[in-house]
Amino acid sequence: MNTLLDCHKACRVRVVKLNAPTALKQRLISFGIMKNATIEVLEHTPAKSTIEIKVGKMRVALRGEEAKMIEVEKI
Amino acid sequence: MNQEEDVKSCPVIANHIKVALVGQPNVGKSMLINSVSNAHLHVGNFSGVTVDKKEVLFDYDNYHFTVVDLPGTYAFTDYTIEERVTHDYLCAEQYDIIINVVDSTNLEKNLQLTAELLTMSKKVIIALNMTDEAEKEGIEIDAEYMSELIGVPCIKVSAVAKTGIDELIKAVLKKHTSSKNKPKLVFSEPVEEEIARLVWYLDKHKYKANNSYRNIAINLLKNNKKTYEKLHKNPIWTELQPILIEASKHIELHHDSDDIKEAFAEEYASFNRGIVTEVVKQKNNQAKKTLTEKIDSILIHPVFGIPIFLFFMWSLFQLTFEIGAIPMEYIDSFFGWFGDVLGSTIQNDDMRSLVVDGIIGGVGAVVLFVPNIVILFIGIALLESTGYMSRVAFLLDGFFHKFGLHGQSFIPLVTGFGCSIPAYMSARILKNDRDRLLTLFIIGFMSCGARLPVYVLFAGAFFSADMAGNVLFIIYISGAIMGLIAAKVLKLTAFKGVDEPFVMEMPKYRLPTLKLIWHTVLGETMMYLKKAGTFIAGAAMLIWFLSNYPHNLQLQTEYAQKIEQTQDIAEQAKLKNELAEHSLEQSYLGRIGKFSEPVFEPLGLDWKMSIALQAGIAAKEVVVSTLGVLYSLGADVDENSSSLADAIRANIPFASAVSFIVVIMIYLPCFAASIVFTREAGHIKYFFYLFFFTSIAAYIMAFIAYNLTKMLV
Ligand SMILES: Nc1nc2c(ncn2[C@@H]2O[C@H](COP(=O)(O)OP(=O)(O)O)[C@@H](O)[C@H]2O)c(=O)[nH]1
Numbered sequence: 001m002n003t004l005l006d007c008h009k010a011c012r013v014r015v016v017k018l019n020a021p022t023a024l025k026q027r028l029i030s031f032g033i034m035k036n037a038t039i040e041v042l043e044h045t046p047a048k049s050t051i052e053i054k055v056g057k058m059r060v061a062l063r064g065e066e067a068k069m070i071e072v073e074k075i
Numbered sequence: 076m077n078q079e080e081d082v083k084s085c086p087v088i089a090n091h092i093k094v095a096l097v098g099q100p101n102v103g104k105s106m107l108i109n110s111v112s113n114a115h116l117h118v119g120n121f122s123g124v125t126v127d128k129k130e131v132l133f134d135y136d137n138y139h140f141t142v143v144d145l146p147g148t149y150a151f152t153d154y155t156i157e158e159r160v161t162h163d164y165l166c167a168e169q170y171d172i173i174i175n176v177v178d179s180t181n182l183e184k185n186l187q188l189t190a191e192l193l194t195m196s197k198k199v200i201i202a203l204n205m206t207d208e209a210e211k212e213g214i215e216i217d218a219e220y221m222s223e224l225i226g227v228p229c230i231k232v233s234a235v236a237k238t239g240i241d242e243l244i245k246a247v248l249k250k251h252t253s254s255k256n257k258p259k260l261v262f263s264e265p266v267e268e269e270i271a272r273l274v275w276y277l278d279k280h281k282y283k284a285n286n287s288y289r290n291i292a293i294n295l296l297k298n299n300k301k302t303y304e305k306l307h308k309n310p311i312w313t314e315l316q317p318i319l320i321e322a323s324k325h326i327e328l329h330h331d332s333d334d335i336k337e338a339f340a341e342e343y344a345s346f347n348r349g350i351v352t353e354v355v356k357q358k359n360n361q362a363k364k365t366l367t368e369k370i371d372s373i374l375i376h377p378v379f380g381i382p383i384f385l386f387f388m389w390s391l392f393q394l395t396f397e398i399g400a401i402p403m404e405y406i407d408s409f410f411g412w413f414g415d416v417l418g419s420t421i422q423n424d425d426m427r428s429l430v431v432d433g434i435i436g437g438v439g440a441v442v443l444f445v446p447n448i449v450i451l452f453i454g455i456a457l458l459e460s461t462g463y464m465s466r467v468a469f470l471l472d473g474f475f476h477k478f479g480l481h482g483q484s485f486i487p488l489v490t491g492f493g494c495s496i497p498a499y500m501s502a503r504i505l506k507n508d509r510d511r512l513l514t515l516f517i518i519g520f521m522s523c524g525a526r527l528p529v530y531v532l533f534a535g536a537f538f539s540a541d542m543a544g545n546v547l548f549i550i551y552i553s554g555a556i557m558g559l560i561a562a563k564v565l566k567l568t569a570f571k572g573v574d575e576p577f578v579m580e581m582p583k584y585r586l587p588t589l590k591l592i593w594h595t596v597l598g599e600t601m602m603y604l605k606k607a608g609t610f611i612a613g614a615a616m617l618i619w620f621l622s623n624y625p626h627n628l629q630l631q632t633e634y635a636q637k638i639e640q641t642q643d644i645a646e647q648a649k650l651k652n653e654l655a656e657h658s659l660e661q662s663y664l665g666r667i668g669k670f671s672e673p674v675f676e677p678l679g680l681d682w683k684m685s686i687a688l689q690a691g692i693a694a695k696e697v698v699v700s701t702l703g704v705l706y707s708l709g710a711d712v713d714e715n716s717s718s719l720a721d722a723i724r725a726n727i728p729f730a731s732a733v734s735f736i737v738v739i740m741i742y743l744p745c746f747a748a749s750i751v752f753t754r755e756a757g758h759i760k761y762f763f764y765l766f767f768f769t770s771i772a773a774y775i776m777a778f779i780a781y782n783l784t785k786m787l788v
């Protein structure tokens with residue numbers, strides 16, 4: 001299984017599934033991080049503790065733990 | 076025009092229109108209100124600037140408008156407190172019309188909230204804000220076509236360039252007088268089918284409700300709690316429930332998901348995609364990196380990001396001291412001259428002392444630091460308005476996380492460098508109550524603007540000018556580090572628990588207008604000056620009174636005799652000083668100071684310093700004004716030491732000064748901030764926790780600092 005955490009800088013992926021608890025899932029969805037959305041990884045801190053992604057035209061920062069809950073596939 | 080005359084010729088009591096301003100965070104809602112009215116609501120380039128609803132009143136064309144600025148919300152989920160404020164307001168309060176502000180440069184994401192608003196059966200107008208920015212980026216929106224497609228008026232505006240504002244208000248007026256027209260939000264076929272089935276059912280049973288049946292049906296399908304509760308009590312529920320379960324299954328199956336809310340989000344998203352493809356034209360394609368991404372690749376660079384941030388901080392404090400020191404001399408000599416001139420016109424000794432030593436001495440000591448305050452506030456305003464704030468939160472999240480804090484805690488913590496009160500409020504952007512409480516407890520460690528004068532005073536008194544800026548930087552950084560350690564201690568003991576997720580929007584970089592910075596800084600500075608003129612002046616008078624009374628006539632005559640007996644001028648001056656010192660010691664203030672001296676003695680603080688600290692609980696500016704009054708009265712050791720800094724250098728040992736600063740850094744924030752803290756924390760018990768926590772921490776740290784400095788120096 002591939003998650004967003006496995007992605008490197010500048011890689012583009014499509015969201016397959018969100019494996020997050022309800023509240024967080026809703027938050028992700030309201031940010032546009034939902035099934036079939038395209039995500040690009042822009043930057044991450046050295047240990048991937050925090051990741052900056054681009055979804056649509058919006059840049060979002062999230063932690064590695066959250067990225068792990070986002071199941072993705074390469075495009 | 077016609078309409079205007081109509082209104083004039085027919086004097087209805089008043090035409091009130093109440094507008095609720097709704098939109099996602101950071102789309103320019105507050106700025107839009109500012110450009111419509113004369114208000115100066117706080118504007119900044121990150122999500123979480125407005126955390127409480129604010130009402131602004133203004134008149135237009137014989138109409139009284141009340142506009143309610145609501146905290147930004149990404150969707151109708153009660154994720155954080157600020158979002159709950161908005162959701163509750165929209166569902167429960169009375170208002171006439173919603174203006175939904177959207178960011179034209181990111182329409183698709185913004186429409187996600189719009190879609191939810193459209194199902195609410197309220198009058199809605201869409202303000203397509205940031206038109207100026209959209210034009211620059213080559214984005215073209217056909218507002219007319221969009222109005223037609225969605226069924227609500229869409230008006231292009233720009234809060235910065237002030238375009239389209241009139242059209243927006245005219246549209247509000249028009250919508251207000253017209254009867255509701257239905258927004259055209261259509262769902263996919265399966266959902267529409269189920270809505271129709273539910274509507275038909277409600278209609279069959281003639282269910283009584285304020286909302287439209289369609290609205291109720293959608294809410295039911297979306298699992299809306301309030302609608303559920305209402306219908307739950309109704310007899311039709313037993314029949315309705317199975318229908319609803321079937322409907323949900325049908326929709327979930329269609330979306331291949333077990334979460335109905337997710338299914339609806341997808342419904343909205345596909346509706347929005349449809350709208351955007353129809354109305355938005357992107358001229359030049361954006362294959363290359365945007366400016367924001369280019370800047371980001373430097374500022375949040377994995378290696379250089381944090382050093383760059385530290386460099387910015389260091390420069391800020393360097394500038395605060397260096398540039399702040401330039402006008403200081405003039406302000407100081409102005410107050411000296413003003414005191415002399417005014418003093419010479421007053422005959423009565425007591426009155427003169429009250430005016431010159433009490434009021435002018437106290438207020439002057441505070442006003443002296445206005446230049447430093449201004450520079451600090453400019454720095455904070457830049458941090459807030461450029462978009463850098465969210466980047467620092469990004470950079471520091473990993474580090475903060477180790478100490479049990481949340482990356483977004485950075486926002487309230489930085490606000491705390493300006494003033495603790497808005498900082499306590501902005502902790503609302505944190506979702507989890509435990510994280511929020513923890514952040515509330517730590518905010519006080521970020522030295523607020525009112526403490527800056529104390530630091531500048533002491534740094535200037537004990538260090539050369541080129542070192543003082545560094546000393547300031549060290550004081551602030553070590554305050555922040557102590558805060559982090561305190562956070563860790565609290566996280567391990569009082570606020571144990573799981574971590575809150577960190578998902579934060581990174582706004583695009585924006586060059587703030589000079590006007591925006593000017594208004595922000597002016598507002599803060601005026602508040603500081605106003606406080607100096609009212610509250611601080613009052614406190615200085617009180618301190619003066621307590622330090623001058625009761626008069627001890629016996630002591631005075633005793634010294635008067637001694638002074639007469641000697642001819643030596645130096646000896647006379649020495650005796651005069653001795654008299655002043657003794658009088659001060661037996662004054663009310665001296666007695667309080669002596670009484671509490673044993674407590675402060677292990678920290679190396681004499682009674683004057685301990686009085687200044689105690690007075691600082693009222694407001695931190697009072698610390699400086701109290702020192703000003705006390706040292707202008709008692710300790711004018713020789714004629715050369717005119718300034719307060721000189722008096723401090725002459726009277727306070729270095730180790731005691733260090734200990735004094737450490738206490739200032741840690742102990743209880745001012746009275747007003749403590750009240751806000753208690754309100755935000757939600758219970759009075761937290762105030763007592765804060766009081767004991769900060770007092771004990773301040774005492775221990777000051778004790779260590781004092782003894783360490785004594786050993787080393
Ligand atoms: N270019 C441009 N920037 C804007 C406009 N309106 C607001 N802004 C900027 O957008 C940011 C967010 O504004 P603010 O009013 O705090 O947004 P709110 O969170 O929706 O209240 C600030 O940096 C504003 O300067 C606009 O019409 N054009």
Ligand SMILES: [Mg+2]
Nearest residue numbers: 104105124125
């Ligand atoms: Mg706002």
